[in-house]
Amino acid sequence: MSLRRPRGETSLQNGTITQEEKQRAPEFTYRESPLTVLLEHSLHIRAIYHIFVVILLVLLCDTVIYDLIERGKINIGVTSVLHGFGDIRRAAKLWFFELAVALAFYPALRIYEFVRNIIKRYPGLCKIWAVFGILCVVALxxxxxxxxxxDLANTYLALASSAVVTCEMFRFVMKICAAAAACAPRCHDNSAPLPSISQYVYFLFAPTLIYRDEYPRTKKIRWSVVVFHLLEVSAxxxxxxxxxERFILPYWSDHGKEPxxxxxTVVRGMFACVLPGVISFLCGFYCLLHAWHNAFAEMLTFGDRLFYEDWWTTSRFSSYYRAWNRIVHSWLRDHIYRPLAPHAGRAVSTLIVFLVSSAAHEVILALSFGFFYPVLMVQFGVFGLLMLPLTANxxxxxxxxxxxxxxxxxxxxxGLLWSLYAMEYFSRKNCPVSEHDSFFIPKSWSCPEIVLKPNWTFQNPFDLIY
Structure with a gap:
């Protein structure tokens, strides 16, 4: 069943939206995700989906056979999943703390409005109170x-659990910022009443970072769709x-055991990570931006499902960055780029957006892995930024x-991300402890020592004489 579309709404044809439609379309309206449309209407895309399912089944069979031959028991990846989501109780405590802080913003907002109405006849006190309100939001x-x-810096938490905690931390930070930016003017000019507690709580869990009192809502919850998407996330x-287990551990698990x-060997391992790295990249996109967000949108009857656009067809990096994650892009656009652009200019504002985004990604990776290794920051914040003007024309x-x-x-x-982070992770795990070990200095640069193969010579590949 498709989402109800009001008359005059922009349509999604073959998963794409024209530039003219983008300019006419409101911020929120009834829209499906591009892949939902493509999977429903294109047998070709559905066949590609089936190919990925078959790859999953082949990997499952390969893992079962390997476990039976090497260990005499069936594991099917459960060990890695349990290890990745280890100490889930501690992760849950941190998440509930983050939720409590996000919920605390609402009563603070009500208190701010109440005092502001009392002192509204005194401009000097209003300015002081406004500054105090900003400081309170910053403190929160x-x-x-x-x-x-x-907490994560002092005691290491399992990789996946730590990633969930840090991602949710930034999500709540952006939610509070968006709500504060939308509601603060109402306290000053009484142009509209503040949202109810139910509206604010709905916003905290809705798959968007842009605050509105009301969003397009569907009429009912299709629980079969929710279950299907959650099964996709698990898969x-x-x-x-x-x-x-099949492509990273065989190449890198012993990295650092030998001096x-x-x-x-390192180069072969890097090239071996290219295909699994891209498959993981595509699966991660589908898992988070399609399956997870669509499951929550269905449960919350959230009507606008355009969480991403057809980034896979773009030819410019600027279009890719806008289309890859519309949820985060919209927040960066409204709360960083647009406020800065009139004063700092478009180029500086774009640079700041990239720096903020790359720093946030790097914090997530550093706390998840337990070390600072800014490979993604260099790729995203340096090379990615340079590709904007290079691909513009x-x-x-x-x-x-x-x-x-x-x-x-x-x-x-x-491929570089999967190999370099794996090298650093296992170097810290396998190499001897040194007094020079540091959270910020990569250990894989000094242990193990990378050497050329002794007596290596290059032979003419066209010489067929044996």
Whole structure:
């Protein structure tokens, strides 16, 4: 069953939206996710979906056979999943703390409005109170970030559990900021009443970071759709577990146990990570931005399901960054770029947006892995930023070639991410403890030592004489 579309609403044809429709369309309206439309109407896309399902089944069979032959028991990736989501009780405590801080914003907002109405006849006191209100929001945000970061920095939490905690931390930070920006003017000019507690709580869990009192709502919950998407999330978790066990552990689990490793071995391991890295990249996108958000949107009867656009067809990095994650992009646009652009200019504002986004991603990775290794920050905040002007014109003139080069960069970039972070992780795990070990200094740079193969020579590949 498709979402109800009011008369005159922009339509989604084949998963794409024209530029003219984007300009006419309101911020929130009844829209399906592009992949939902494509899977319903395109047999070709459905066949690609089935291919990924078959790959999952093949990896499952491969894991079962490997476990039976090597260990005499069936594991099917459960060990990696349980290890990744270890100490779930501690993660739940941190999440409930973050939720409590986010909920505390609402009574604070009511108190701010109450006092503001009392002193509204005194402009000087109103200015002081406004400054105090801003400081209170900042203090709330700092508390929301500082407590989980301090806890995770002092005691390591399992990778997946830590990633969930830190992602939720930033989500609540952006939710509070959006609600404060939308509601503060109402306290000053009484242009509209403040939202009810139910409206605010709905916003905390709705799949959007832009606050509105009301959103397009569907008439009923399709629980079959919810269950299906949650099953997809579970399957993708095991999908990544199989990729980890079959492609990462064989190459990198012993990295650091020997004092030296041949450069050829490292290079082969990096290339071996390219395909699983891209598959994991696509699965992660589908899991979070499609399956997870659509499941929550269905449970909350949230009508606007356009969480992303058809980024896979873009030929310019600027279009890719806007289309990849519309939820975060909209927040960065409304709360960082637009307020800064009139004063700092478009170029500086764009740079600040990239720095903020890349820093947030790096905090998530650093706290999840337990070390600071800014590979993603360099890829995203340096090379990604440089690709904006480089693909601005070429993307228009040579769209097919530019799209091919974009996908080439995705393959290489994800291969580097999977290999470099795995090298650092197992170096810290396997290498001897040193007094020079640091959270910020990569250990894989010094242990193990990467050497060339002794007596290695290059032979003419066209010489067929034996």
């Amino acid at each position: 945000e700092v508390t929301l970030v500082a407590v989980p970061v301090r 993708i978790i095991f999908y990544n577990s199989f990729l980890w 030296k490793v041949e450069a050829g 070429s993307g228009r003139r040579f769209p097919n070639t530019s799209n091919l080069l974009m996908w080439l960069s995705f393959f290489i970039g994800n």
